[in-house]
Amino acid sequence: MVKLMNSPYVGPRTFRxxxxxxxxxxxxEAKELISLVMSERLVVFYAQSGAGKxxxxxxxxxxxxxxxxxKILPVARxxxxxxxxxxxxxxxxxxxxxLSLDQSQHEAASFTQTSLADYLQHxxxxxxDSQNKEGxxxxxxxxxxxxxxxxxxxxxxxxxxxxREGFFKQLQQAMQDxxxxxxxxxxxxDYVAALNPYTRLLPGRLRTRFYMRRLGYHAALEAIEQPxxxxxxxxxxGVAQTLVDNLRAIRxxxxxxxxxxxxxxxxxxxxxxxxxxxxxxxxPVGEITEQDLKDLGDVDTALAQxxxxxxxxxxxxxxxxxxxxxxxxxxxxxxxxAGTRGIIYRGAQRTGGLPTPAADALANxxxxxxxxxxxxxxxxLVHDRFVNPILKANQAWRLQQGIFEELDSIIGIKLSNPExxxxxxxxxxxxxxxxxxxxxxxxxxxxxxxxxQAWVTLAxxxxxxxxxxxxxxxxxxxxxxxPTSRTGAHHFNLMITSPDYPNRQxxxxxxxxxxxxxxxxxxxxxxxxxxxxxxxxYGETVVSVSNKGNSQARFMLEGxxxxxxxxxxxxxxxxxTMQAQQAIVSIPADSSLSIPIHITPYSRRLISxxxxxxxxxxTVNSLEEQLASRSVLGQLRIKSLFGSxxxxxxxxxxxxxxxxxxxxxxxxxxxxxxxxxxGEEVTLRWNASPFANLRIGNGVxxxxxxxxxxxxEATGAxxxxxxxxxxxxxxxxxxxxxxxxxxxxxxxxxxRPIIRSFSVDKESILTGEEVTLSxxxxxxxxxxxxxxxxxxxxxxxEHTNQRIVAPLRETTYTLMAR
Numbered sequence: 001m002v003k004l005m006n007s008p009y010v011g012p013r014t015f016r017x018x019x020x021x022x023x024x025x026x027x028x029e030a031k032e033l034i035s036l037v038m039s040e041r042l043v044v045f046y047a048q049s050g051a052g053k054x055x056x057x058x059x060x061x062x063x064x065x066x067x068x069x070x071k072i073l074p075v076a077r078x079x080x081x082x083x084x085x086x087x088x089x090x091x092x093x094x095x096x097x098x099l100s101l102d103q104s105q106h107e108a109a110s111f112t113q114t115s116l117a118d119y120l121q122h123x124x125x126x127x128x129d130s131q132n133k134e135g136x137x138x139x140x141x142x143x144x145x146x147x148x149x150x151x152x153x154x155x156x157x158x159x160x161x162x163x164r165e166g167f168f169k170q171l172q173q174a175m176q177d178x179x180x181x182x183x184x185x186x187x188x189x190d191y192v193a194a195l196n197p198y199t200r201l202l203p204g205r206l207r208t209r210f211y212m213r214r215l216g217y218h219a220a221l222e223a224i225e226q227p228x229x230x231x232x233x234x235x236x237x238g239v240a241q242t243l244v245d246n247l248r249a250i251r252x253x254x255x256x257x258x259x260x261x262x263x264x265x266x267x268x269x270x271x272x273x274x275x276x277x278x279x280x281x282x283x284p285v286g287e288i289t290e291q292d293l294k295d296l297g298d299v300d301t302a303l304a305q306x307x308x309x310x311x312x313x314x315x316x317x318x319x320x321x322x323x324x325x326x327x328x329x330x331x332x333x334x335x336x337x338a339g340t341r342g343i344i345y346r347g348a349q350r351t352g353g354l355p356t357p358a359a360d361a362l363a364n365x366x367x368x369x370x371x372x373x374x375x376x377x378x379x380x381l382v383h384d385r386f387v388n389p390i391l392k393a394n395q396a397w398r399l400q401q402g403i404f405e406e407l408d409s410i411i412g413i414k415l416s417n418p419e420x421x422x423x424x425x426x427x428x429x430x431x432x433x434x435x436x437x438x439x440x441x442x443x444x445x446x447x448x449x450x451x452x453q454a455w456v457t458l459a460x461x462x463x464x465x466x467x468x469x470x471x472x473x474x475x476x477x478x479x480x481x482x483p484t485s486r487t488g489a490h491h492f493n494l495m496i497t498s499p500d501y502p503n504r505q506x507x508x509x510x511x512x513x514x515x516x517x518x519x520x521x522x523x524x525x526x527x528x529x530x531x532x533x534x535x536x537x538y539g540e541t542v543v544s545v546s547n548k549g550n551s552q553a554r555f556m557l558e559g560x561x562x563x564x565x566x567x568x569x570x571x572x573x574x575x576x577t578m579q580a581q582q583a584i585v586s587i588p589a590d591s592s593l594s595i596p597i598h599i600t601p602y603s604r605r606l607i608s609x610x611x612x613x614x615x616x617x618x619t620v621n622s623l624e625e626q627l628a629s630r631s632v633l634g635q636l637r638i639k640s641l642f643g644s645x646x647x648x649x650x651x652x653x654x655x656x657x658x659x660x661x662x663x664x665x666x667x668x669x670x671x672x673x674x675x676x677x678x679g680e681e682v683t684l685r686w687n688a689s690p691f692a693n694l695r696i697g698n699g700v701x702x703x704x705x706x707x708x709x710x711x712x713e714a715t716g717a718x719x720x721x722x723x724x725x726x727x728x729x730x731x732x733x734x735x736x737x738x739x740x741x742x743x744x745x746x747x748x749x750x751x752r753p754i755i756r757s758f759s760v761d762k763e764s765i766l767t768g769e770e771v772t773l774s775x776x777x778x779x780x781x782x783x784x785x786x787x788x789x790x791x792x793x794x795x796x797x798e799h800t801n802q803r804i805v806a807p808l809r810e811t812t813y814t815l816m817a818r
Contacts, residue, residue: 007281008227011274012267012306012366015052020059024226025219026052029212030060037061037144037184038068040208041175044195045186047212049369050382052266053186054148056212061146061184070182071143076100078167079152087112092160093153093167101145117174120145120181144182151191155377168201175203188370193577214263220244223269228288233280236287243293247272265382267366268303275302304389310367318358324401327394329354334368334381334390341387346370346377410438411496411506412470421513424481424550427457428512432473434496436465442500446473450492451512455479479514483590487516487551516551520587522620522630525597531611531637538569538600539636543618545585546592554623557595558582561616565603566636568616571596584623599636607647611637659738664692664726669742671722676714677749684722684744685709692726692740714748721745753780753817760813767808774802777817786814 008022015023033056037043047053054075062072080096082089089095089112098111098119111119120143153164175181189211199205215223224240235243247269250261280292311326333344333352344352351359359379362368369382381387412435420428436442444463448456457476465471475494479485490512497505523544532539547553559568559581570583572595587593597618605612619631642650667687676682687707688694695702698721700712714720723743730738756776765771776799777783783794788811794801805811 006231007274007277008231009270009273009277011270015055015059017058017062020063022227022230023055023059025215025221025223026056026060026212030056030064033061033210033212034064034068036208036210037065037182040204041181042183042203042206042208043185044192044206044209045184045212046189046192046209048214049188049190050265050267050366051212051214053212055266057146057148057184057186065144069141071141073143073145074101074103075146075148077149077152078147079149079156089113090115091163091166091170092157093163094170097147097167115173116170117177120174120178142180142182143178144184146184146186148186150185150187151194154191154194165198165201168198172202196577215266215269216263217244217248220247220264220269223266224273227273228277231277233277233285234287236289239288239290239293242290243272267382268386271306271366272302275305300389300392303386304393307367307386307390307393310362310365313365314358314361317361318355321355321358323397326354326358327397330390331394334379335387341381343378343380346379351379410436410501410504411444411498412437413494413496413506413508415494415508415510418508418510419513420477420511421515422477422479423515424479424485424517427476427478430475430477430494430510432475432494432496432508433470434463434465434473435470436467438501439467440500441466442498444496444498446475447495447497448475448477448492449495451477451490452484455485477512479512481517483548483550485514485550486589487514487549489513514550516553516624517549518551518553518622518625518627519548520553520555520620520622520627520630521546521548522632525618525632525634528633529635529637531639533639534604534641538598539638540596540598541634542594542596543620543632544592544594545587545620547587547589549624550589551624552586552588554584554586556582556584556621556623557597558619558621559597559599559616560619561599561614563614565601566614566616567600567602568618569598569600571598599634601636601638604638605640607640607642611639613637659730662691662728662730663689663738664728664731664740665689666692666724666726666740666742669724669744671744671746674745675747675749678714678717678751680714681711682714682746683709683711684724686724686742688724688726688740691728693728695725695727697721697723697725714746717748717750719745720748751779753783754778755815755817758815765807768806770804770806772802772804773813775815776800777815780817782818784816784818786812786816788812789814791816 010019010022033043033045045053045057057075062075066072076097077100078093078096080099082092082095086109094114094116095111097116098114099108101119102111102123153167157163171183175183185206192209195206199207221240221244224243225235228234228240244264245260247264248261249258276288276293280288283292311323311330315321315323315326329352333354334342346359347356350356359368363370363379366382367386368379370377370379381390414433414435416431416433418430420430422428432446434444434446436444442465444465445461446458446463448458455477457478459474459476463471463473479490492510492512493507494510495505495507523546525541525543527541530539530541543557545555545557547555557570559566559570567580568582569578569580571578572583572585573593578598583595585593585595599614599616601612601614614636616634616636617631618634619629621627621629665688667689669686670684672683672685684696684700686694686703686709690706692706693702694704694706696710700710700722703710712722721743722745723741726740727735728738754777756778758775758777759773761772761774762769773785778799780799783796783799785792785794787805805813
């Protein structure tokens, strides 16, 4: 008989680099990732837990980049504990990373204060022969640092959370110091968002990312078929396809129907194929047939064996846990009553009652998977496909241990339909056949244990059977439409006792599967109407969703406004980052969840007489069933930076400014000189605002320039007033407010005639001798020359003149001006 070679499947563990010839199904992803890493110095590589990130790194990324000329540093991690005797370290994450890279070549204590840049500079920067003639070190090639399971920087050493920023700064410094250092950060997809607070510390802000989807149908088919060919036992046509369909089978939400899913879990694939190969090891070499798959490669059997191996290992490592307790923990905590996967919170000490180290051990063996939600880590089975194998394995173990008692030999009971599936308010009918196998006529009483008695209706409270008589009995169970009628499996016992057969009883286990029903209510927004200042970035309101159904349900919340001018962010409890526009929440039955919502307008008005108003709607839809959506309306008002009050003030200030600028004002108005004689010239000077229309009264009239002078002739007598009036268009509104008047007074002295001179050239003459009279008179309206009292009016043209006279006797000449 020809023996089969060692298994080409690795089981639940990660592929090693030397097993790269057995790794299939990820060629396209490998090419894309290698190309991206070669072009970008820092890449975030993320995928779902168990998708095969580490295997892809070991079998494709590292070998592929070595071919491209990269030097690959050891795959490193940031988790780990301080060894005994190691003093306090500067940064626990950097220290653990250095220890991973160093691989025990040096004493751990020597790295407690070493920075990442210094370590890489002195230990991994230069090839051994990279020395130039002067002895200085020369960079030979690009180096790649791969940090695997990078989510550990967020999940380990929580007491040193403040050291995370220092780690990212050191990583940035190392890349800055060494331009030939490339870095790949590999982590689970559910932790990518948690890195956002640190992206500012790294080159490119971690924008270069590569997402590896879960294993699809064709990739899974290749991962099954190709290793088998290399191992010398290929699958017969169509057999591998059947196996893939078995592996991707999923159950519907109500746990009743089975459908083909989109993806296959790589760990599950490897476990099943490994178990199949091992079972065929002693068989003759040949194709794997449908019969082999049915007889030896049954998926449920393989998964059950994997489950048995996993819990056996945990029980060996944790002697304080009993096998019965551990199996019951799976049945009650990880599998719901509906036969679907449940989810439990990972506590610091205990996880669903199980010591947390034991739960962690199950996760390390890929029997459990982790999920981050609501601010913590939660565990669930790695796949739906494990549910039935685990239930069957646990049931078989309990029967083997004799945990279930055999039926009583006197009270015979037969239950023809032990499992019933109903909707709420519908009745499940359980038909019992009771046989009195004793030697007397006896009374039999039926009771139901494990169900709310309000659900149960018995056909008769008491049944009397003669010896050997057999009779049917009906038990009706009607779950009400209440959240207490939880969806899923409700296990109960049908107990038959008889007062005529003391200490004898017989029972049957039955199961009631209640289908889920979905109802929910939505509270009004709190607050429903709100007004925020222009300086506040967003408005905040809270809505509460209440799950009134009997099953945990998912709900989608969406925000929208009529003008599509706002963004809506939902702050889910426990989540560090907010969900934009829509969010999905999962709410247990008969529970409520309050969700804060931030409403941020895209733009804001700088100037508006009224407050900007945004009418918005928050809509909630059930993702479990076609229920009518529910919506609540709200309104966000935003004060503009310059609202009505500010605008009024600004308008008033502008009006004041206009008045100040345009108001006609006279700065000065003067007359020079201020005392004159009538007829003399006077200079009037002024300076007024440029927007004033000026007019000088007393016959002067309008003047054009805001500043100037005009020369006038003084007229009149006594004080004469000259008024300068400044007006413009504002004066039409109020002459009293918007007219300026200035006056100057000129003292005009009356004009008095002045006889400047009046003379004779001879004072003593002979009779009849000529003599010349001379005079000069100014400002006289009338000039009279008196000759011995006889007046003669002198013409105005002769006020300055001379005359020759020849008096015959003594004559007196008098000159009178008036």
